[in-house]
Amino acid sequence: MENFTIEPSPLTPFVSFDNQTGILELKGRSSPDNAVVFYEQVISFFDQYFVTGEAGDITINVGLEYFNTSSLKCIFQILRRIKDGAEKAARTLEINWFYEEDDEDMLETGEDISSLLDMEFNYHSEGVGIS
Amino acid sequence: MSNLFQDENDILEEFQKKIDNKSYTHEDVITFKEQFEGQTAESQVMLKISDRLQKRLDTANTKIKEKNEEIVSKNEKLNEALDNLMKARVGKKASTIMFTATILLFVSEELYVGPLLEYFVGYAYLILILKGAVAIGLKSFESVLENIFVNGAKKKIVKEARSEPRETKTYNILEGSMSKQSSAA
Numbered sequence: 075m076e077n078f079t080i081e082p083s084p085l086t087p088f089v090s091f092d093n094q095t096g097i098l099e100l101k102g103r104s105s106p107d108n109a110v111v112f113y114e115q116v117i118s119f120f121d122q123y124f125v126t127g128e129a130g131d132i133t134i135n136v137g138l139e140y141f142n143t144s145s146l147k148c149i150f151q152i153l154r155r156i157k158d159g160a161e162k163a164a165r166t167l168e169i170n171w172f173y174e175e176d177d178e179d180m181l182e183t184g185e186d187i188s189s190l191l192d193m194e195f196n197y198h199s200e201g202v203g204i205s
Numbered sequence: 206m207s208n209l210f211q212d213e214n215d216i217l218e219e220f221q222k223k224i225d226n227k228s229y230t231h232e233d234v235i236t237f238k239e240q241f242e243g244q245t246a247e248s249q250v251m252l253k254i255s256d257r258l259q260k261r262l263d264t265a266n267t268k269i270k271e272k273n274e275e276i277v278s279k280n281e282k283l284n285e286a287l288d289n290l291m292k293a294r295v296g297k298k299a300s301t302i303m304f305t306a307t308i309l310l311f312v313s314e315e316l317y318v319g320p321l322l323e324y325f326v327g328y329a330y331l332i333l334i335l336k337g338a339v340a341i342g343l344k345s346f347e348s349v350l351e352n353i354f355v356n357g358a359k360k361k362i363v364k365e366a367r368s369e370p371r372e373t374k375t376y377n378i379l380e381g382s383m384s385k386q387s388s389a390a
Contacts, residue, residue: 110209140262143255147209150251179261183254190250 075126078119086112087138091119096130098156100149101137101172101202109144116152124159131165132156137172137202138180153191171195172202216240295354303347310339 075093082088087102106112123129134156141149153169160167169191171184181197188195208214220237223229319332 110207140258142258143251144209146251146254150247151212179257183257186250186254190247 075119075123075128078116080115087141089116093128096132098132098134099137100134103139104141104145104149106145109142109148113145113148113152117148117155120152120156120159124163127163129159129163129165132160132167134167134169135172136169136184139174139202150187150190153187157191157193167193169193169195170198172198172200174201175199213244216244291358292351292355295351295358298354299347299350302350303343306346307343310343314339 077093078089078091080086080089082102085103086106087100087104090099091097104112134153136149138149157167169188171181171188173180173184180202181199184195184197216237220229220233223233314332314336318335322328322332322335
């Protein structure tokens, strides 16, 4: 499958998946008018990705400054589908949660999502800049 | 995923079908209960996260409101100070012109107008009346001059402000910091 990239806008995050490295980047702000429409393309991509049988190990780097409730639900669904897909395909999944050093709220948010997913995250306080 | 609650709807539809067909087993009910518990737990965590982020936005909005009020207040004081400064400068300029005009009028009156009136009309008090009228007229002239200079200075300030690149300060609501942005007017 080809690489997947969505350029960021003031209301939507940078989303990128490199098929060679297996790295999914999700960074920026997410409060689109219609989160379902925005994230549906990402969900569809990964639904296809695991069907093709080409799926390798996956690393997800999440560095979000802010997201609204709809985005949160969509992001959680993406993470859960990737987790389920990786488990079925017997691939490893690593999730890196980036946040600003003094942003305790975003750290706690990562911990909450980690608990909900029943999966350990790696936390990085060196900021949420797009690499 | 056609809507945000697609997963929840799928679970409900699937179980509804089993109810309609009267084909559900005890296992199905347990599975449905577990799915319901899972969705409830998910909703609780999401609400918690949303409340946290909402609180952060509220705090940021309060800070923005306070900063705006501070900016408006400082802007008013600055405008007042600039206005006073401008009036003082203009007043000084008008006074200089008035002083010069007064000297010129006094000299011309003493050298030309006074002797001419005395020669042709011969009434000494008429010269006094004329001097008084000129003094009153000069005071009005000073006010007119001040107004002209004030209006000119205001137009000049507006013109300069329109031609200069505008620098606006924006408040980053999420990081709680001020940042500058420049844009051509």
